[in-house]
Amino acid sequence: MQMLADVTTPEIEDVEAIISAKDVSVFYGDKQALNNVNLDIPANQITSLIGPSGCGKSTFLRCLNRMNDTVFGCRVEGNITLDGQDIYAPEVDEVLLRARVGMVFQKPNPFPKSIYDNVAYGPRIHGLTRDKDELDEVVLTSLEKAGLLKEVKDRLNATGTGLSGGQQQRLCIARALAVQPDIILMDEPCSALDPIATARIEELIEELRENYTIIIVTHSMQQAARISQKTAFFHMGEIVEVGDTEQLFTNPRDDRTQGYITGRFG
Numbered sequence: 510m511q512m513l514a515d516v517t518t519p520e521i522e523d524v525e526a527i528i529s530a531k532d533v534s535v536f537y538g539d540k541q542a543l544n545n546v547n548l549d550i551p552a553n554q555i556t557s558l559i560g561p562s563g564c565g566k567s568t569f570l571r572c573l574n575r576m577n578d579t580v581f582g583c584r585v586e587g588n589i590t591l592d593g594q595d596i597y598a599p600e601v602d603e604v605l606l607r608a609r610v611g612m613v614f615q616k617p618n619p620f621p622k623s624i625y626d627n628v629a630y631g632p633r634i635h636g637l638t639r640d641k642d643e644l645d646e647v648v649l650t651s652l653e654k655a656g657l658l659k660e661v662k663d664r665l666n667a668t669g670t671g672l673s674g675g676q677q678q679r680l681c682i683a684r685a686l687a688v689q690p691d692i693i694l695m696d697e698p699c700s701a702l703d704p705i706a707t708a709r710i711e712e713l714i715e716e717l718r719e720n721y722t723i724i725i726v727t728h729s730m731q732q733a734a735r736i737s738q739k740t741a742f743f744h745m746g747e748i749v750e751v752g753d754t755e756q757l758f759t760n761p762r763d764d765r766t767q768g769y770i771t772g773r774f775g
């Protein structure tokens with residue numbers, strides 16, 4: 510009977526996992542940052558990763574597109590599959606993996622190039638388009654999907670770094686979308702934005718859910734509660750509790766989750 514108490518809600522169970530992490534441990538040199546983390550990421554849902562500073566949320570996120578490979582001294586153990594394929598298998602091309610599993614960072618980081626070139630960058634290096642017309646189409650469609658086209662269509666040659674913070678973040682989302690990802694990882698994408706820009710990004714994330722799987726690290730419990738269907742609570746390198754977002758926030762099973770969401774620590 511104990512096992513029945515631990516199963517996730519039907520809404521989540523019904524959805525197929527696009528990413529599955531099993532017994533993932535991560536070390537920075539001698540220091541262990543994650544300890545045997547298990548998590549299934551449902552397709553076309555928004556999954557939030559929450560928890561106190563330093564608990565390993567970003568470390569886990571970076572495992573999902575092998576960004577930790579670029580961190581000196583970082584070692585990842587365990588197994589992570591994307592559509593059943595081991596993403597750490599030797600034959601996997603990390604550049605292609607990172608196109609399929611795109612990433613948006615805390616601080617908007619457009620290239621010091623034009624708005625057009627920022628979005629065209631990925632399709633160009635991956636050779637995704639045959640000619641200028643096709644590239645134009647991808648750039649415009651990506652800007653549209655990122656909710657930015659209306660604001661920038663008359664100044665595509667202006668520099669991306671000249672946009673407001675919220676617009677820059679939407680430009681970074683357009684840049685990720687341009688290489689046709691299935692999954693978008695977002696590491697505190699609103700933490701550098703004001704409340705209005707934050708609300709626009711949240712709306713956008715909810716719209717994107719229709720076509721993409723989104724995993725978001727956030728310090729804002731309100732944000733996790735507003736936009737995500739599934740939430741995982743990390744604490745000291747482990748997942749303490751994971752489940753349906755509403756259940757986790759209204760009726761957490763673990764005292765540590767309760768303590769965190771009621772502001773007793775963190």
Ligand SMILES: Nc1ncnc2c1ncn2[C@@H]1O[C@H](COP(=O)(O)OP(=O)(O)OP(=O)(O)O)[C@@H](O)[C@H]1O
Binds near residue numbers: 540569
């Ligand atoms: N490049 C690194 N080298 C060494 N230790 C690191 C590195 N990156 C992270 N760590 C350590 O790993 C642990 C987990 O860090 P991580 O950034 O994943 O946590 P987090 O939950 O995302 O924190 P925050 O919410 O503050 O961003 C922390 O103790 C951190 O100091």
